[in-house]
Amino acid sequence: MEHVMKRRDYLTWEEYFMGIALLSAQRSKDPNTQVGACIVNGNNIILSTGYNGMPKGCSDDQLPWEREGGFEDTKYAYVCHAELNAILNSDGRSLADSILYVTCFPCNECAKAIIQAGIKKVIYLEDKYPDSEATKVSKKLLAMAQITLKKFSNPSFFADLSLYK
Numbered sequence: 001m002e003h004v005m006k007r008r009d010y011l012t013w014e015e016y017f018m019g020i021a022l023l024s025a026q027r028s029k030d031p032n033t034q035v036g037a038c039i040v041n042g043n044n045i046i047l048s049t050g051y052n053g054m055p056k057g058c059s060d061d062q063l064p065w066e067r068e069g070g071f072e073d074t075k076y077a078y079v080c081h082a083e084l085n086a087i088l089n090s091d092g093r094s095l096a097d098s099i100l101y102v103t104c105f106p107c108n109e110c111a112k113a114i115i116q117a118g119i120k121k122v123i124y125l126e127d128k129y130p131d132s133e134a135t136k137v138s139k140k141l142l143a144m145a146q147i148t149l150k151k152f153s154n155p156s157f158f159a160d161l162s163l164y165k
């Protein structure tokens with residue numbers, strides 16, 4: 001009698017959670033940058049998700065999506081980043097010792113929130129701006145707080161699915 005074997009090409013946990021971060025990014029209305037995040041506990045249970053967008057109740061039709069101009073006229077003054085939204089969307093659950101999956105390396109502002117939330121590990125898909133001041137400060141803070149950083153091991157997996165280029 002032939003023995004039926006289980007599937008071998010199922011998603012790894014890392015692919016699954018980064019996939020959810022990438023799918024979350026597709027909710028963003030930002031015309032230039034779509035970032036997604038997914039926070040998971042030690043039992044591989046999803047605690048929260050987020051993407052970059054305007055604060056709740058603040059119209060993303062009225063606020064600017066510009067990247068250049070005066071302080072009030074660019075998106076930077078208004079947009080909540082994916083990581084911060086994921087932290088704030090956890091509905092009061094503790095994020096202590098959790099893992100953050102994020103499609104882009106966190107900025108220094110998000111690094112502060114990641115540290116204060118008790119997240120212990122960050123797995124990122126890409127590090128687009130390694131030379132920016134925000135990334136340098138972020139890496140300094142995350143290292144001081146002993147948060148483990150890991151680049152996602154298999155980015156071509158998502159490129160093949162056209163979820164990521």
Ligand SMILES: [Zn+2]
Nearest residue numbers: 081106107110
């Ligand atoms: Zn950020």
